[in-house]
Amino acid sequence: MQALLEVLREDATLITVNRRLARAVINAHAERGIAAGDRTWRTPDVIPFAAWVERIWRQTDHAPGAALLRPAQERLLWEQVVGENAPAGEDEETPLEVAPAARQASRAYAIVNAWNISLDAREFDFSQESRVFRNWARGFEACCARDGWLDAGRAATALCDRRSFAEGTLRRRAVFAGFDIVTPQLEAIRNALSARGVDVTQPTPSRRKAVITRRGFDHPPTEIGAAAAWVRKTLRDAPTTRIGVVVPELHRMRAQVERVFDEYLVPGSALPDRAVEYRPFNLSFGQPVSRVPVVGDALLALKLGGARSELAAVGRLLRSPYLSGDKQAQFARAALDARLRDVGEPEISLRTLAARFGRSGLHDPGFEALPALRESAPRQQRLSAWAEFFSDWLGRLGWPGGRVLASEEFQAVEAFRGLLDELAGMGAVIGPVVFDRALALLLGLAEEHVFQPRAEPAPVQILGALETAGLSFDKIWITGLHDGSWPPSPEPNPLLPVTLQRRAGLPQASPEGQLELARLRLAGWLESADQVVLSYALSEKDEPLRPSSLITAIDLDQDEVASDSPAAAFGALLQSEAPSLEQFHDQRGPALAETRLTRGGAALIEDQSACPFRAFARWRLGARAVSIADSPLDDRVRGNLVHAILFKLWSEIQTHAALSSLTTEALRERVSSTVDEVLAQERRYRPETLRGMIAEAERERLCQLVESWLVLERKRSPFSVVAREEALETELGPLTLSIRPDRVDRLQSGDYFVLDYKTGRPQVKGWFGRRPDDPQLAVYTLVVEAGDEGREVAGAAYATLRRGGLGFAGLAASEGLVGGVTTLAASRVEASKTVADWKSLKNDWRETLDALAASFASGEARVDPKSPHSTCSHCQVKPLCRIFEQRANETAESGE
Amino acid sequence: MIRVAADDTHVRREALDVGRSFIVQAPAGSGKTELLIQRFLALLATVAFPEEVVAITFTRKATAEMRGRVLLALDAADRPPPADEHARRTYTLARAVIQRDQDRGWALRANPSRLRIHTIDGLCARLARQMPWLSRLAGDALPVEDAGEYYREAARRTLALLEEGAPFAPPVSALLAHLDNDLARFESMIETMLARRDQWLKVLSKGRPDEGNFRRELESALERTVNDSLEEVDAAIPGLLRQDLVAVGSYAGENLRLLEAENPVVRLAGITELPQPAHPQLDAWRALASLLLTQEGVPRKRLNKSVGIPADKSPHAVAMKDRAKALLAVLSGEQQFIAALGTVRDMPDPKYGDEQWAVLVALLEVLRFSSGLLRLVFAESGRVDFVELLSAARRALGDEETPTDLALSLDYRIAHILVDEFQDTSHSQFQLLNQLTAGWIPDDQRTLFLVGDPMQSIYRFREADVGVFLRAWHKGLRHVRLNRLALTANFRSTPGIIDWVNGTFPQVFPHADDESSGAVGYRPCASALGEDRGNAVALHALVDPGPDQAAQVVVECVKEALSKAPQESIAILVRSRTHLGRILERLDAGGIAHRGVELRPVLTTPAVHDLLSLTRALTHPADRVAWLAVLRAPWCGLLLADLAALAEAEPARCVPELLADPSLLPCLSPDGQKRLVRVAAVMLGAMAERGRKALRRQVEGVWQALGGPACVHRDAYDDALICLDLIEQMETESQVVDVDVLAHRLEALYATPVAGDARVEVMTIHKAKGLEFDTVIVPALERAPPPEGKRLLAWTQRAAGPTGTDLLLAPLPRDDLDEPPVYDFLNRAEESKRQLESARLLYVAATRARRRLHLVGSAARGAEAGTLRRPPPRSLLAHLWPAAQAEFLRAEAADNRIPAASRIQTDERPTGSWRLPSAWVLPQPAPPVGARPLFAAGPAEDASQPIIFEWAGFSVRQVGTVVHDRLRLIAEEGAERWSAARIRATAPWVRRALAAEGMSDAQLEDSVETVLDALTAVLTDPTGRWILSAGHQEAENELALSGVLDGRLVSVYIDRTFVDGDGVRWIVDYKSGRHEGASQDDFLDRERERYAPQLERYARLMANIEHRPISVGLYLPLLGGWRCWTPSLKERMD
């Protein structure tokens, strides 16, 4: 670095291998200036190679010639070329994915240019891959020629000709820094510069004799932790030490490395609401801007403009902190998300979403305005118009929100603005497109654009293996030097003939080249600081590793850092300094206050019977989980549909006699129209599911099911339906509940019979005991009898409507009342042997239900599932009851 | 007992013949890894590049281990030769490699990645990536281990796209109708199928499912299955019986024809010879079976009238009766024949019913579409599964008739392939191998080396089929002749163990190999260790044991081993971790340190549940359960009464809303208030900064701030970190973390075993594969895996012909129709494969032992005294039963139940919960380290208020950029040298520049005009001419200045600067603003106000380097507008 600053005089241009080095040189230059008392200076001309080529090109090109393609434009052009030239066979089973192929091709083309590989070489004929690539490349060149474009690679090649530099584009000296691979192209450019009389230099780093140590660790995380601890110790002793930490796998481990260094260098930085003013380290790796939440959410918002959006994505958007509105509005949107998930439609259209806002009384002007906006856009328009449209769209939603942006968010928003510029710029390559295509291009841009928040000057730099070129430090620690990755295995470009790549001298193309390069890099590190630590892990996951053979010759240092610094992790500190906890017993809530009506109905009783805590949590605390239903037409919904249909049918037909009088055709007709009506109603709630063929299939299914059910009912002895889902208020113990029995029939005898429609496999054995599994029919029975003095319910049964399982299942006072329903004595249900007859069963029920109701009213909230496995398995309040504490010692039952 | 040679040195030597291909059968403990390494070395010494030798291992761990061992061997070659003979052979081979390395300059040891040792997945990835075009797998998609969510997504989209894609609508409705329109089942059916699409995609390539030949294809696979079975029965018929069968069968058939025409035996009437073993004769074979066997598949005790052998007195009848009797007598000893005949009786006609066929066709049609969607899903997420990699590799390799020339397509040719654990190869992988060797011709210096032990094939759940090994063993590969080698020497176990294994497993395994049913006969081995034979295997037979008895026995075994040989290793191996029962507890109680590999799921730790709730709460304000759970967790410990006070009246509002509501607080108890206030502050603070930290950091930070870590033990803390790490991993994978997916993935994670030197290891048998221990204890032999539910699709694969694979499919029948026999039959076939594998599992467990093997199992007493019930059919004990029954009966007689008194009572579980004291406060973290820098980089963003985003005026900005650039050019030369005509002449360039930025044609011409007009106007405008004049002193364009202002490093470009005649330094900035309408002056004033801070900065920088008076100016060329003033040059006060 020192050497670089020396050559950095006013008449020099410093061309760096990457942006990072340029940044570092400028900062170092500034630091030196400030230290020397300068307050203002001419910015030194330090520029990354690619930007330099572009600058020369733009400054030179005064006459209309080929225009330089921006990276995004170039990519798009490649995509078009590959898309057109991907020979799709007649019945091609697996077409090529164009976008990644285009990216690969453009990479190969860059190699061709930089390494001076001739597309005419006959080696291109040998394999399919290179033949295909050559076609693409030719197509690309033809395209450029036709439309007057030039790609960055060929623009650089053009600089190999000394005439390409216009007057005034060059300074007297050119310094190339950080290029540890010199391509033939670069070599030629330097020659051309020399020929123009420019003084070309490649500064030689000052050679230092470093203290070198080597350290092994059992796992990569330990290795990173040790490096961070070492950095902490170093900085504590000497706060201004310039330290480099190299992590070759940084692209994979970014989050982890950042976190560990945060933990060590800025302990407690994860705590909420604590602004970290300054972090003493920089991480060289950015991430796609699409992954920065503020931009990610903008993209989610734009995706709403497509035909349909995934519910999960819509949910994320609804919970985004980057939309307009105060807290109330944010909570309202979150609540809407919860409702949408309840419905369980996996996809939702913009229109439906907007309508939902209105229907649930949670108005949001932004969202509700979107459908109209979407319709106002022409089907096809130019990308610049779409960019404006997108901006408009986000504006309606109040993006980026009502919070004051943090610096990083602010920069990300600016980056997003840049993306829209790029998108508009892509319009130079293609004409008008539809919404989906424009959005896809924007998403692609956001995926490609690496966002790296502006690096503040800091003593510690954490870098990938390729980013250290030209940098120097006081101390450097290189991690990850195990034999699995160092030297790396060769990665010849698959689209170019390997022989040509090797002949051209591409280091990545051969093991020899990689070894050479690895040696070179290692040598560079050893010279880049006064103290060097080389480290490796001895295993990863459970695979054993060995130190790279390139470093095994170096002496092993035993005790550089204490194994674990006390500041290691704030959490571990909290854990180790834990106070003694206090024990408490909490199995009962306050008794229920006097209310006219308690929510919950029969379900409350069922819950109380299953587990008192569950009843308390659901009906007292209103605990509900948020989770997406497995299917938008799950058993619950389908059960409801059947209910609704039968409800409707019986309110018209009413009696057995009427049913019997219907002809088969008339019956079918009735059923069919009722099913249609009910489905139409339901469609309002599930517009995305109950459409097209699924709706048709469901209609078909329901018609058949209900029709065969009615045929079955026709075989019963005469009855009339007296009540259908009427809400009956009833007192059960101390509770007043509102109960809706599915159906009550009046039999010939004048007695009543209670029915409950089921679409699953209901079990009569769940009616018995102090804690019945299925108490609804018991509740219904008692409710019906309580409604009127002297009313007698003679039996209760499930009406099972399931394909392959139509029928009644229940118990009655005497045989032959309904379908196959028997007396207790005759029943095949084991448990019914324990009770004398129907009458005593009803008495038992009365006692049981009163007790359950009383227990609920008393505030009883024992965590006491009736049978831990089955009762708890689908219980949604599980996180709340803490049953898992009781089970901590048992291992969960699972298969092999 | 079968005996084999303990010295198989010659076999091992032959295996190193680098000129020939081999398949090697290497039983447990035979040192096959060493052999593999020796051959690998031997091959390396013969090739031009080390990359030409490719070794394929079963797991990544095995890959790393093999690489390590090869490198170790190479390192050892520098030292003097070892004494041991085996080791010396390796040594010699390694020396040859070193020599080769030096001759050819490989630098192998410096560059170990040149050793091509891969898993099969790794190899596929490599092949596919090197041929992106042929494999149709461009780019660098990441392989994912568990691709379930992608299958689900593809299945979901299949349904979602229903309406839009009419062509596949009919099959979808057929399928939906079949499944009773159950969308969840539909999706799960598609998911299952997608995970195995390598198997059926090939079937699909044979034609459209709705075409006739396709049905023939699938049905002929069924026919082949039937034929194979019939051939097996036919071959099993004892020669003596053939005549009798014909005679008795024909007689019985005749007799029944008149009496009971429906009886299947009638089919035998009049036969003169046994039916052909081919599917058209299936009913005849079935008839034979019903003649001889009962409904349960056992031979009839007697043949009587009901099967057509009446007890007539006629001589003929008497003779036939006797003949039948004799036949039965012989039959009872022919177990193999009986078993084979039994399977035939249940064999279905090799045809699909029409309903079943229609569903199958529909399913396949839908699948073709779903698999396309899956590719799309993968492409969007940048992921692939291993199936995709395998298919891509296979595509790239070309079909076997016209294989791709790999020598031209890869960076190195493949000359030798070695495959380890070949017994656990899937059909698709086997096909890959066939393709890889497709161009090979005998003696072309290319070889294949397959090693494995069919007796240890236990990876059916990963689609492995031992039939593949058997086929290669018996028939070789399509293009490669394989020489068979069998190792017999066992270097692991003592003779005592080996004797027991050799004596027992012939009774456990089937009699002979069978490729298609996956049956593996027993292969004996001999111990190469010359130690004692006594007392090596103990069978602990328990009868009706008490609840803890089995665990106690295990602990006794452990104790005994610990005391006897303190240096030796001990392992407890179970089939499934749930079979451990109370063993771990008892080990703990006995103070015996043990190490469990993947034993304790992290979800048994309450802290992990609490973290999950916290994550849910932070990501969803409306998740009431999660928020309430946060308030009830130990870090807060709110009582139910307080919770009710807070939430009961407001069932609809979000809990964070309630937390922020000050009116609710007084309803709580004083202690509750204290707790709530502390926790609410943290939670609401976290809500306010949503999106600003990675989720992991956010959750962790909140957890810390709440005091979460202070509520847990060290172990639980570690488990919590596993959960947090998973969040981080998921963020790295895909940024968004779906908490449901998180919870699901947590189910598969286990607590890391505590470090330390526990001598007792506890693991599943699968995990123990490839390991060895001095003492092995296998408890819970009587436990069986849970029964499998009804599969939506019955499914089995079998070897067919020399290299082909048949896929047999049948959908689950409709719930209201009868089960079609094919579905049933396939399920039975799978079940029998499963049974065979569990026998092999027992073998794997037993052969882990070096010196001592304890088998612990229990049986239940039968109804009658002195009898035992058979062990559950799918348990290991069921397999061992023939060999173990006697022992159990002895135990039954001895009644060795442990007296009840000595049983340990189960401990009372503690009631109540624990929580942080309400006085707890968060300690201060340690201070940060590192010096602050001298300056901050870049400008400060305006952090006082939210911003309003707007992106507009694209064309205006483009015009501005071009004008800007032209002004620089004009100024460089001096306005004096420019004329309107010259400006006009740059029109093409301007057009080009604007078009290159994406400006539409419609706007282009106008914009060009705007630019040219503006520039022309500038030239006529006196101010413009003055600014751009060449007559100034010290003029510069785009002057780049840097400096520190207000503690920040600023770098600026000054558009134009010069010193005028009065010695005033001018700083001019061009702005491309435009303004329509009247009040242009107001506009200019506003612009001046807007840009004053910027120009102020410029001026301050300039004032640092020179002492002239400074004036600043804004020039708006599109308007010809100009504002100038003298800057104040004051430091900013903030």
Ligand code: SF4
């Ligand atoms: S999970 Fe089990 S214990 Fe907890 S509330 Fe639900 S039923 Fe009760």
